[in-house]
Amino acid sequence: MSIVLQDVHKAFGSNRVLRGFSLEVHEGETVAIVGQSGTGKSVALKHVVGLLKPDRGEVWVDGVNLGQLTVDQLYEIRRNVGYVFQFAALFDSLTIAENVGLGLKRIPEMTGAAIADRVRECLALVELEGYEDRFPAELSGGQRKRAGLARAIATQPKYLLYDEPTTGLDPVTTTVINRLIMRTREELKVTSVVITHDMGSAYKVADRIGMLYQGVIRFTGTPEEIQGCPDPVVRGFIEGRPELLEGAG
Amino acid sequence: MKTRFLLEPFHVVGSSALDTAAQIGRWGGLGIDTLRALPRVETWGRLLPGQMARIGVDSVPIAIFIATFTGVVMALQASYTFTGAVPLYFVGALVGKTMILELGPVLTGLALSGRVGASIAAELGTMRVTEQIDALETLAYDPAAYLVVPRVLAGVIMFPVVVILATSVGVAAGWITSLYLLDMSTPEFVKGLRIFFLPWDVQFAVIKSLSFGLTVTSIGCFFGFTTQGGAEGVGLSTTRAVVVSSMVILVLDAFWAATLL
Numbered sequence: 001m002s003i004v005l006q007d008v009h010k011a012f013g014s015n016r017v018l019r020g021f022s023l024e025v026h027e028g029e030t031v032a033i034v035g036q037s038g039t040g041k042s043v044a045l046k047h048v049v050g051l052l053k054p055d056r057g058e059v060w061v062d063g064v065n066l067g068q069l070t071v072d073q074l075y076e077i078r079r080n081v082g083y084v085f086q087f088a089a090l091f092d093s094l095t096i097a098e099n100v101g102l103g104l105k106r107i108p109e110m111t112g113a114a115i116a117d118r119v120r121e122c123l124a125l126v127e128l129e130g131y132e133d134r135f136p137a138e139l140s141g142g143q144r145k146r147a148g149l150a151r152a153i154a155t156q157p158k159y160l161l162y163d164e165p166t167t168g169l170d171p172v173t174t175t176v177i178n179r180l181i182m183r184t185r186e187e188l189k190v191t192s193v194v195i196t197h198d199m200g201s202a203y204k205v206a207d208r209i210g211m212l213y214q215g216v217i218r219f220t221g222t223p224e225e226i227q228g229c230p231d232p233v234v235r236g237f238i239e240g241r242p243e244l245l246e247g248a249g
Numbered sequence: 250m251k252t253r254f255l256l257e258p259f260h261v262v263g264s265s266a267l268d269t270a271a272q273i274g275r276w277g278g279l280g281i282d283t284l285r286a287l288p289r290v291e292t293w294g295r296l297l298p299g300q301m302a303r304i305g306v307d308s309v310p311i312a313i314f315i316a317t318f319t320g321v322v323m324a325l326q327a328s329y330t331f332t333g334a335v336p337l338y339f340v341g342a343l344v345g346k347t348m349i350l351e352l353g354p355v356l357t358g359l360a361l362s363g364r365v366g367a368s369i370a371a372e373l374g375t376m377r378v379t380e381q382i383d384a385l386e387t388l389a390y391d392p393a394a395y396l397v398v399p400r401v402l403a404g405v406i407m408f409p410v411v412v413i414l415a416t417s418v419g420v421a422a423g424w425i426t427s428l429y430l431l432d433m434s435t436p437e438f439v440k441g442l443r444i445f446f447l448p449w450d451v452q453f454a455v456i457k458s459l460s461f462g463l464t465v466t467s468i469g470c471f472f473g474f475t476t477q478g479g480a481e482g483v484g485l486s487t488t489r490a491v492v493v494s495s496m497v498i499l500v501l502d503a504f505w506a507a508t509l510l
Contacts, residue, residue, distance in 0.1 A: 051383050071285075075389040083387035089380035103388040151388075 002027045002191045003048055003159065008057035010043055017043050019215030021057070030185055030192040031220075032202035035212035036237065036245075041195040042086065042163050044212065048193065049081050049161060050074045061159065079106065082152030082190075086164040088144040090136035096123070096147050097132035103155045122150040125187075126180060142173035149180060153188060160184065162194040166201045174201065181205045199238050203227075211237060276471045279393070283401060283467070286394035296399040304365050304400065304466070305407025309414060311364060312357045316415035319352050320344060320422030328431045337433055341441025344423030349450045350510075353416030355502050358461035361408065362494040366469040369400055370490035373473025374483040382474070397474075401466045408462025409455045416454065457505050461498050468494040 003025040010018040017040035025031045033041050046052040047059050050066050059066045061077055069077065090099050097119050104115045123129055126146040136144055145165060152160060162181065166174040178201050185192060185205075196202050202209050203223040210220040211234050219226060219234050226234060236244030286293070327343040373396060376382050385392050420442070427433040472490040476482045 046383070049387050051386060071391070075391070078387055078389040081387065083384070085380050085384060087379065089384040091376075091381055091384070092379075102390075106389050151384075155388075 002062060003193065004058075004060040005044065005047060006058045006060070008044070008047055008054045008059065010040070010047070010052060010055055017215060018047075018054070021212070021216055023210055023217055023220070025191055025193055027191055028189060029207045030181070030194060030205055032194040032196055032206035032209045033212055033217075034197055034199065034202050034209055034237065037197060039212050040215060041197075041212055045083075045161050045163055045193060045195050048159075049078060049083055079103075079155060080158045082155065082157035082160045084145070084148050084152045084160065084162045084165055086167060088136070088148035090144060090147055090151070092136050095133050095135055096128065096139070096150075099136070099147060100151045100154050103151065107155065118154060119150075122154045123147075125153070125183075126150045127176075142169050142176070145169070145173075145177060146180065149177075149184070153184060153190075156188065158190060160188075160190045160192045162192065162196075164195055164197070166196065166198050174198070177201075178204045213237075272475075275475060276467070279397065279471050279474060280467065282391075282393040283397045283470075286391050286398050289391055289394035289398075292390060292394040293398040293402070296395070297402055300399040300403035301407050303368075304361075304403045305411055308361050308364055308407075308411050311360055312411045312415040313418050315356050315360050316348070316353065316419035317422045319356060320348060320419035320424075321426045323347060323352070323419070324423040324426040324431065328427075337431065338437040338441035338444075340423070340427055340431065340433065341438040341443075342445050343441075344427075345420055345442040346445050346450070348416050348419040348423070349446075349454050351502075353419055354412050354454050354457040354461065355498065357412045357415045358408070358458065358465065358498045359495055361411070361461070362465045362498060363491050365404065366465045366490045366494045367487045369466060369469030370473040370476075370487045371483055373470060374476035374486040377474060377476045378479055378482060392474075397467075397470045400470055401463065404462035404466030405459055406462070408465070409458040412454060412458035412461075413451075453505070453509055456509065457502065460501050460505070464497045464501065465494045468497065 003023075005021055005023045008018050008021040009016070021040070021044055023031070023033070023044075033044065035041050043052060047054055047066075048061060050059075050069075053067065062080060064073075064077060066074065066077065090096070091102070094102070097116075100119045100122055101115045104110045104118055110118070119132065120129070123131060126149050128143060128146055128150060131139070131143070131147070136147070139147060149165070165181065166177050169177065181192070181194065182205055184190060194202070194205055206223060208220055208222055209226045210217045211226070212218070213233050219229055219231055221229065226238065229235065232244040236242065323344045324340055327340040328337060331337060331339055373382070376396070382392050382396070385395055424435070424438050427438045428435065469490045472486040472493070476486040
């Protein structure tokens with residue numbers, strides 16, 4: 001089991017976001033977590049990389065319980081995890097090449113030339129060759145997301161976490177990003193978790209889909225299974241029928 | 250209903266006091282994280298020169314501008330006050346003593362709390378709300394080592410340098426004013442300058458400015474790090490950083506005067 005969230009609870013003040021969230025992601029698998037906006041999908045994802053700590057419950061990555069790690073041990077785990085942020089979160093004072101190479105500077109055996117080669121390689125993978133010296137502000141939304149993906153894969157992580165990788169993108173760019181996610185999985189053999197509310201993307205990229213509803217995973221299954229799921233909450237979400245969700249409670 | 254109305258002021262004061270205590274606690278927490286990050290020289294070492302230039306070198310023009318006009322005004326007001334009562338060479342004593350002990354460090358500190366503190370809070374606040382600080386963490390960087398240590402160290406190192414420079418310029422401005430507007434001679438001004446001068450005064454100014462550098466940069470980092478929301482949150486953090494660091498500078502000024510003089 002490579003990523004396990006066990007009965008995770010998380011509240012912000014009186015707002016109980018996660019209320020017993022449990023999910024297992026097997027090695028080499030891509031799992032999409034879907035659900036309405038504001039249901040805590042990103043909150044769940046941030047627990048996987050230790051950006052948030054659960055109020056209750058456990059998070060295991062690579063066989064290690066994150067709650068029992070020192071700060072330095074947590075950084076070691078993070079070296080194996082790439083995180084693609086919803087709005088890319090590129091460092092706006094750094095060029096694209098510097099953004100992509102930043103994680104590589106943490107690896108002692110990487111020399112300047114090796115970093116430059118790896119940066120070029122990653123930018124080529126996301127079709128951003130020639131953009132090395134641009135700043136994030138000079139890129140479009142789709143290009144920024146691709147640069148964010150290049151930064152996440154630069155250190156060749158075992159795990160990739162995508163936070164709404166296609167939100168706000170046009171259909172063509174969405175397809176490009178979906179293909180990149182699938183290509184990354186095939187070429188790098190990574191284990192991935194994709195947060196999305198775009199069912200089209202989820203069907204394309206995921207081996208399994210989990211639906212988050214009211215702080216817990218309501219359903220998990222393959223894309224085919226979720227499409228045949230009789231649960232009105234699941235049906236209401238994937239078919240875009242709010243009346244089914246309201247009726248379910 | 251009436252009881253609730255009467256208790257409302259206590260509720261407001263109480264919750265405000267609790268918020269302030271919590272803020273101080275979080276500031277202390279960031280301080281501990283910063284101390285823990287100090288050994289990570291490989292992270293902050295290469296960023297330090299850039300921050301020293303931004304915080305120190307780039308602040309020199311505003312510091313010199315303020316010190317120049319303060320020196321001019323000090324000389325003119327001293328002359329206005331002393332004429333007919335105290336020998337005019339005391340203008341040098343007043344300009345020198347006041348610039349070194351008080352106005353050089355405090356006015357520079359206050360000006361830099363606006364320039365440096367606001368800039369740090371706005372930059373880190375924007376990084377917080379756009380998840381850039383989270384991104385740093387996912388890349389296995391310690392944000393305290395990458396963002397806080399170089400800024401705080403640069404402030405501690407560069408504030409005294411800027412203050413010494415500004416104080417020197419302020420005294421020089423007072424001297425030139427005395428020569429050309431007050432009909433004093435250079436020996437007269439220097440006589441006044443030397444009459445009450447103690448080497449300790451310079452050390453006192455350095456200690457003060459060092460503490461101001463620590464205050465402005467650490468408070469700027471703290472409010473930047475704890476920014477919430479979007480553009481409004483960044484604006485709020487920036488304002489708070491300037492207001493709080495200005496207040497702390499004035500409190501520290503009184504504290505050092507009470508304890509070291």
